[in-house]
Amino acid sequence: MTLEIARAAYADSPAAPDTAFVSLRRRLLRNKLSLVALCAIVLLVFIAVLAPWITPLDPNEPDANAVLQQPSRAHLLGTDVYGRDELSRIIFAARVDLLVAFVSTFLALLIGSLIGAISGFRGGWLDQIVMRIVDAVMAFPPFVLAMGLTAAIGSSITNLILVIAVTQIPVYLRQIRAEILRERELEYAQAAQTVGNPTWRIVFIHLVPNCLAPLIVQATLAMGFALLTLAALSYIGLGVQPPDPEWGEMVSEGASLMVTGHWWLSLFPGIAILVTVLIFNLVGDGLRDLLDPRMRGR
Amino acid sequence: MSFLFFVVRRLALLVPTLFGVSVIGFLLTCLLPGNPALVKAGPMATPQYVAEMKHKMGLDQPLHVQYGRYVTGLLHGDLGESSSTGRPVLTDFMQRLPATLELTVASLLLALLLGIPMGVLCAIHRDTVIDHFGRVFSVAGVAMPSFWTGLILIYVFFYLLDIAPAPLGRLAPGISPPVTITGLYTVDSLVGGDWHALESSLAHLALPSLTLAISVMAPLARIVRAGMLEILETDYIKAAWAFGLPRGLVIYGDALGNAIIPMITALGVVFGFLMAGNAVIESVFGWPGIGNYAVKALILKDSAPIQSFVLFVALVCILVNLLVDLLYGLADPRVRTG
Numbered sequence: 001m002t003l004e005i006a007r008a009a010y011a012d013s014p015a016a017p018d019t020a021f022v023s024l025r026r027r028l029l030r031n032k033l034s035l036v037a038l039c040a041i042v043l044l045v046f047i048a049v050l051a052p053w054i055t056p057l058d059p060n061e062p063d064a065n066a067v068l069q070q071p072s073r074a075h076l077l078g079t080d081v082y083g084r085d086e087l088s089r090i091i092f093a094a095r096v097d098l099l100v101a102f103v104s105t106f107l108a109l110l111i112g113s114l115i116g117a118i119s120g121f122r123g124g125w126l127d128q129i130v131m132r133i134v135d136a137v138m139a140f141p142p143f144v145l146a147m148g149l150t151a152a153i154g155s156s157i158t159n160l161i162l163v164i165a166v167t168q169i170p171v172y173l174r175q176i177r178a179e180i181l182r183e184r185e186l187e188y189a190q191a192a193q194t195v196g197n198p199t200w201r202i203v204f205i206h207l208v209p210n211c212l213a214p215l216i217v218q219a220t221l222a223m224g225f226a227l228l229t230l231a232a233l234s235y236i237g238l239g240v241q242p243p244d245p246e247w248g249e250m251v252s253e254g255a256s257l258m259v260t261g262h263w264w265l266s267l268f269p270g271i272a273i274l275v276t277v278l279i280f281n282l283v284g285d286g287l288r289d290l291l292d293p294r295m296r297g298r
Numbered sequence: 299m300s301f302l303f304f305v306v307r308r309l310a311l312l313v314p315t316l317f318g319v320s321v322i323g324f325l326l327t328c329l330l331p332g333n334p335a336l337v338k339a340g341p342m343a344t345p346q347y348v349a350e351m352k353h354k355m356g357l358d359q360p361l362h363v364q365y366g367r368y369v370t371g372l373l374h375g376d377l378g379e380s381s382s383t384g385r386p387v388l389t390d391f392m393q394r395l396p397a398t399l400e401l402t403v404a405s406l407l408l409a410l411l412l413g414i415p416m417g418v419l420c421a422i423h424r425d426t427v428i429d430h431f432g433r434v435f436s437v438a439g440v441a442m443p444s445f446w447t448g449l450i451l452i453y454v455f456f457y458l459l460d461i462a463p464a465p466l467g468r469l470a471p472g473i474s475p476p477v478t479i480t481g482l483y484t485v486d487s488l489v490g491g492d493w494h495a496l497e498s499s500l501a502h503l504a505l506p507s508l509t510l511a512i513s514v515m516a517p518l519a520r521i522v523r524a525g526m527l528e529i530l531e532t533d534y535i536k537a538a539w540a541f542g543l544p545r546g547l548v549i550y551g552d553a554l555g556n557a558i559i560p561m562i563t564a565l566g567v568v569f570g571f572l573m574a575g576n577a578v579i580e581s582v583f584g585w586p587g588i589g590n591y592a593v594k595a596l597i598l599k600d601s602a603p604i605q606s607f608v609l610f611v612a613l614v615c616i617l618v619n620l621l622v623d624l625l626y627g628l629a630d631p632r633v634r635t636g
Contacts, residue, residue, distance in 0.1 A: 132314040132315070135318060136317075136319050136321070136322055137322070139612045140319070140322070140608065140612045141571065141573055141574040141615060143578075144573065144574045144608050144612070147596075147604075148604060148607075151601070151604050152330045154331075235578060236581060237597055248443065248445075251446050251449065255445075258449045259453075259456060259457055261453075263457075266446065267450070270450070273441075274438070274443070277440075278437065281437060281440065282437070
């Protein structure tokens with residue numbers, strides 16, 4: 001009896017605070033679609049890493065006897081003008097596409113939050129200069145800036161990563177700066193300052209960890225954008241150069257054959273882009289629900 | 299705060315941005331491959347002649363002097379010379395600008411025409427099949443690479459159904475362009491009463507503008523939906539329902555007006571997206587605009603059109619963002635104090 005009353009009394013009170021991990025897992029489960037998408041990313045990474053072992057054929061091996069074949073049992077997604085197997089090329093392309101998307105986003109997040117945090121915390125002339133530079137960079141639509149920069153410095157994989165990172169840095173920089181400005185006025189930040197912590201310690205040990213949640217959401221969504229940028233650059237001939245397979249480059253190779261009815265050459269790599277970006281966006285949306293309660297249900 | 303003060307402050311903010319943009323533009327000219335002196339001197343030139351050319355063009359001066367020359371040139375409308383067409387870039391631009399303008403405006407209109415009703419429908423029928431469909435569309439819409447969407451549309455409407463014209467340019471071969479008034483073929487042919495040209499230009503405009511519209515429609519619809527949902531919960535809309543006003547009047551008269559204000563701010567970004575999309579979509583459809591011109595220059599390593607395109611797009615976007623901000627300040631007085 002007493003036990004039941006106690007149970008009833010406690011029923012409404014909040015349960016013992018979950019550890020971060022338990023809470024994360026529970027909320028992830030609630031958002032099943034995002035969970036599926038997260039698994040899909042892991043799967044994609046596996047496919048990319050294992051590409052040489054799982055592709056049916058060599059992606060760059062021409063076959064004069066199998067030119068421009070429709071999807072069939074021998075070539076599940078057909079072959080291109082050189083008789084190369086489309087499926088193998090799409091699988092191999094995942095390597096460069098995912099690599100550029102991941103690394104450029106991570107780089108932008110790292111550099112953007114580093115500069116943004118310092119600039120926001122220090123304030124003053126430094127902040128003014130940084131923000132004016134950011135304004136100038138953001139005046140360019142990201143893809144157009146990427147186009148100009150890639151044309152200028154050349155389109156190696158390293159350069160593509162750098163260029164896509166540069167177009168994304170201002171986004172994180174602004175975001176973390178706004179967070180830092182709010183966070184540094186809070187009591188714990190003031191306390192950390194009062195007891196004499198060095199500036200770098202306050203910023204990077206105390207403040208930055210509390211500002212990261214929205215940035216991580218942004219980064220997940222930005223991966224899709226990075227992938228779209230890379231694909232579009234390759235489409236106009238600036239990105240990954242043939243014969244290396246890349247999804248945008250593959251769509252481009254098939255483009256002129258679309259009007260003659262060879263639909264499979266552009267369709268499948270485009271679907272690969274679409275699905276991958278979709279997956280990134282779904283995970284990003286799920287993370288937003290999870291980490292940023294203000295945006296929930298949007 | 300008065301509107302005038304708001305305008306002045308907003309204009310003052312432009313100065314550092316324009317300076318920064320010009321610096322970036324200048325850096326691009328320095329970095330882009332193809333030494334302009336070498337290009338101008340020609341392939342058979344002696345080293346002495348190249349050095350002379352360099353001196354003549356001011357390329358042996360310190361960077362800040364070169365920057366000064368660059369900005370002075372820009373202010374006089376000097377965007378350099380295209381090595382592939384052999385003409386000033388500005389002349390080439392002016393010739394191609396109407397095509398780009400036509401495509402951009404058409405796709406923006408199409409995006410608004412399709413996106414706003416979609417957002418409204420999703421909000422009114424919240425959590426029904428319509429809303430779910432809208433959600434799927436907006437998630438997929440932003441994930442589709444626009445050049446791919448364009449190709450799929452070409453395949454379906456040109457190859458399979460054969461109702462769209464070949465994706466090459468603005469008019470069918472054999473049809474002469476209408477008398478130039480604005481340079482927009484649709485407008486010119488309408489004004490001049492040239493029905494053949496009007497039909498052909500509309501048919502050629504349809505697929506590229508639809509492609510661009512699809513790429514920006516989803517975010518617009520989402521913003522309208524969110525705004526609509528918020529407004530529909532307010533007291534004044536509830537009062538309008540309680541008075542028994544007709545459904546259409548409440549939704550499209552009272553609610554929509556306030557729901558699309560947040561969309562105005564998004565228009566700046568949308569416009570930037572369309573301008574960037576132009577570069578790619580124009581080359582998919584062989585549309586003779588400035589984006590196509592820049593992409594062709596990329597292949598030919600012709601640097602002046604590339605850097606001019608990048609700079610031009612940035613300037614247009616700055617201008618559009620300025621207009622958007624002013625419009626927003628006009629529509630919502632609270633913004634002026636912010």
